[in-house]
Amino acid sequence: MPILRFVNTGTEVEFSDSVALIEMEDHIMFGCKSGNCGTCAVRIVSGAENLSARTDREHRLFELTGETDPALRLACQCRAFGDAVLFEIN
Numbered sequence: 001m002p003i004l005r006f007v008n009t010g011t012e013v014e015f016s017d018s019v020a021l022i023e024m025e026d027h028i029m030f031g032c033k034s035g036n037c038g039t040c041a042v043r044i045v046s047g048a049e050n051l052s053a054r055t056d057r058e059h060r061l062f063e064l065t066g067e068t069d070p071a072l073r074l075a076c077q078c079r080a081f082g083d084a085v086l087f088e089i090n
């Protein structure tokens with residue numbers, strides 16, 4: 001079973017199939033939930049290969065903010081297919 005681990009809290013969430021990170025409201029703070037505000041930004045510590053590719057909304061927001069770190073993702077735009085370790089930014 002794939003596991004998402006949250007570095008900030010040390011919690012782990014096990015899931016049986018792919019999971020949209022937007023479902024992790026108990027572990028990640030969300031705002032707009034549409035890729036516009038950046039509230040849900042997380043740094044992928046490991047397991048980036050197990051996440052969906054960046055969406056156009058992520059590319060647009062990170063370009064607007066000048067953020068170039070490829071490990072940053074917007075949780076509201078991201079889906080996990082396997083194990084990953086995340087650090088919540090906000």
Ligand code: FES
Nearest residue numbers: 031032033038076
């Ligand atoms: S909640 Fe606003 S960008 Fe994800």
